[in-house]
Amino acid sequence: MPKKKDFFTLKNSARSISREERLRSSNYLESVKAFARLTNQSLYVINYAEMGFEYVSENPLFLCGYSAEEVLKMGYDFYLNTVPEQDLKLLLEINRIGFDFYDTIPLEDRKLYTISYDFNLKTEDQSSILINHKLTPLFLDASGKIWKALCIVSLASSESAGNIKIYKQGGQNSIRYDLASGVWETVASIQLTSREQEILQLSIRGFKVDQIAQELNLSLNTIKYHQKNYLKNLM
Missing domain, CATH: 3.30.450.20 (PAS domain)
Incomplete structure (x- = not known):
């Protein structure tokens, strides 16, 4: 001990x-x-x-x-x-x-x-x-x-x-x-694209997927794609 x-x-x-x-x-x-x-x-x-x-x-x-x-x-x-x-x-x-x-x-x-x-x-x-x-x-x-x-x-x-x-x-x-x-x-070190950084920052601020899509004028599938990519890098 x-x-x-x-x-x-x-x-x-x-x-x-x-x-x-x-x-x-x-x-x-x-x-x-x-x-x-x-x-x-x-x-x-x-x-x-x-x-x-x-x-x-x-x-x-x-x-x-x-x-x-x-x-x-x-x-x-x-x-x-x-x-x-x-x-x-x-x-x-x-x-x-x-x-x-x-x-x-x-x-x-x-x-x-x-x-x-x-x-x-x-x-x-x-x-x-x-x-x-x-x-x-x-x-x-x-x-x-x-x-x-x-x-x-x-x-x-x-x-x-x-x-x-x-x-x-x-x-x-x-x-x-x-x-x-x-x-x-x-x-x-983890490398995120500028778009992934934008989405991550909005997620941290409490934005939901549909709100992020509206804020960035992107489709829901595009937001989900970027989220999947950066979450894979962060794991």
């Missing part, structure tokens, strides 16, 4: 934090809190120097019956209490491979990367929900290790745990980790 200390190793324990860096980051939480007010997703900040959480937003769906303040105090013990043992081992593996990969990134690019992965949480009634974590660095220490990181939590779109991917801001491709082979694989 993994323990809290297992998630914090020499690879991810920030120590070389200058006074200037501490001053520079002193008021950043106000921006995080403002962002939390604008989204229905859950946000939290990890402080690797303190080996715990620095901020947790209020979102009952992802807090498993605890308050945000309780989760903040619990830190990684929250996961030990709410994540099934099999997925805890998965989180430990993601922690390892993520920081191994991070060590290969040039220092000047390290803030540009985001890791995404899915795992189960046990809810208050002991059922489970599959959630997605997207985690990106906020501040680095002098040696380039992650000092603080922002994580966005949402419901997963997949059907099982894993789905480990890393993205670079502005990059054309993402990379996906194959748990079976233990290898990172490059995944081409």
